[in-house]
Amino acid sequence: MSVKSAERVLRVFELVAHHPEGLTIKEISENLSFPQSSTSNLVGTLFEEGYLNQDSLKRYKLGPKLVQLGTLAMESLDISSQGTPHLKKLMEDVQETVFMAVLSERELVYVAKIDNNRSIRTTAQPGYRKPLYCTGLGKAFLAFLPQNEKNAILDYAELSPITKNTITDRQELEKELKRFAGMGYSIDDEENEEGLYCLAAPIFGADHTIQAAISVAGPKERMISRKEFIADKLLQTSKEISKSIGHS
The missing domain is CATH 3.30.450.40 (GAF domain)
Structure with missing residues (x-):
């Protein structure tokens, strides 16, 4: 049985990986059909932990920790x-x-x-x-x-x-x-x-x-x-x- 929160993390990674130019929280939410509030919390946590990066336009990209893991x-x-x-x-x-x-x-x-x-x-x-x-x-x-x-x-x-x-x-x-x-x-x-x-x-x-x-x-x-x-x-x-x- 899959764990919903873990599944969402993986779907965020897979989506962002295919958009090297980065995506905003709203774009991630719309692409994955996730509520924007929970998407914001999820993306914020991944950013704080180094799994996502954020540019000056607040677009999120894969972060340095994923490079190490990769x-x-x-x-x-x-x-x-x-x-x-x-x-x-x-x-x-x-x-x-x-x-x-x-x-x-x-x-x-x-x-x-x-x-x-x-x-x-x-x-x-x-x-x-x-x-x-x-x-x-x-x-x-x-x-x-x-x-x-x-x-x-x-x-x-x-x-x-x-x-x-x-x-x-x-x-x-x-x-x-x-x-x-x-x-x-x-x-x-x-x-x-x-x-x-x-x-x-x-x-x-x-x-x-x-x-x-x-x-x-x-x-x-x-x-x-x-x-x-x-x-x-x-x-x-x-x-x-x-x-x-x-x-x-």
């Missing part, structure tokens, strides 16, 4: 642990650093990193967050997310220059994302860190939606000289991990 849930769902043996083999094949990341609200969160003994220094570490528009992993998400989700993220994003190569024009970025969708993988050409070149590919779940992304990163000259070989190994690995979590 990261733990992701580990227990075994996307990273299912993928780790495949990532290790990929690292051995290409002899470069390999990453896996998941989407958390409008940013990526690294969940795995497999270092190679000739790895170059990078700021990316498991648990770290980075923007989507200027990273290979992030652009893999943007290239393969449903159009409405991609638009919601880009509408919110401030395309600030991180390096001289960062793409800051949305039209140019969208053109590039379309090309990546056709290629099956994305590219970060020193757009987030000087000297770092990255190829990234999507991981799809049983419902055919992107669940994670994996990448190979290394010095630009070394990566470009073996680009086709690395891309082939990357795509092969992404298909194997996707299959391991139910994608067919």
Whole structure:
């Protein structure tokens, strides 16, 4: 037998998750057909406890505690642990650093990193967050997310220059994302860190939606000289991990 209050909390989370731009109490109440007074109390409690955030327009979005829980849930769902043996083999094949990341609200969160003994220094570490528009992993998400989700993220994003190569024009970025969708993988050409070149590919779940992304990163000259070989190994690995979590 379900508990009514717990059921309402879950329905609020599910609704807000599908509206990254946020919703007011009135909009939540109307969408879920809950009384506005009880919705106000429920949302207020979730906000105070850190499970929801509130912006300047009093619109509610998913909060930081859910990011922590989501990261733990992701580990227990075994996307990273299912993928780790495949990532290790990929690292051995290409002899470069390999990453896996998941989407958390409008940013990526690294969940795995497999270092190679000739790895170059990078700021990316498991648990770290980075923007989507200027990273290979992030652009893999943007290239393969449903159009409405991609638009919601880009509408919110401030395309600030991180390096001289960062793409800051949305039209140019969208053109590039379309090309990546056709290629099956994305590219970060020193757009987030000087000297770092990255190829990234999507991981799809049983419902055919992107669940994670994996990448190979290394010095630009070394990566470009073996680009086709690395891309082939990357795509092969992404298909194997996707299959391991139910994608067919």
